[in-house]
Amino acid sequence: MVSTFSRSPAGLVVRPLRTADHEAVRRLHERLNAYDTYMRFFTVCPAHLAALAEAICVADPRHYALGAFVDGTLVGVANYVALDAGDASEEVEFALVVDDDYRMHGIGTMLLTRLAAAARQRGVTRMRAEILAQNAMVLQVIRDLGWSAALHRDRAEMHLDLDLGDVPSSAVAGG
Secondary structure (H helix, E strand, O other): OOOOOOOOOOOEEEEEOOHHHHHHHHHHHHHOOHHHHHHHHOOOOOOOHHHHHHHHOOOEOOEEEEEEEEOOEEEEEEEEEEOOOOOOOOEEEEEEEEOHHHOOOOHHHHHHHHHHHHHHHOOOOEEEEEEEOOOHHHHHHHHHOOOHHHEEEEOOEEEEEEEHHHOOHHHHOOO
């Protein structure tokens, strides 16, 4: 079951990220506390935030990113990077982060739903993610989307291997 978005903050805008958004992406990641940083990067001290922010904002066939903005402030990002060589990738790895102050409003679910829809439109057939088993928030988003069957545990990590062909179109309709 997909979460409803009736609790989304007023003024919420979701749009593809552009090159000019890299500073907002960096600031969002810098606002994360140590726990959330660990959940996102599997380390508490990532040294590459500026480069990551620029990479997230690249717009080409191998990258895609959506940002959730509230009153002009970036509060969430869902992005993917192609795993295959070449321009026409069918397999991507995705990541999701939502500012702590804006969680539990359906933003993560909305971002991931729209990311999956965009991936499908671009010919992607498989989405993957590595998630720490203790990352209850992201795992709940996965459950809300009905993607639990694609999760597999390997010690402290959960691997999501989602075949978009197995996902009903309504589950990636763009929320």
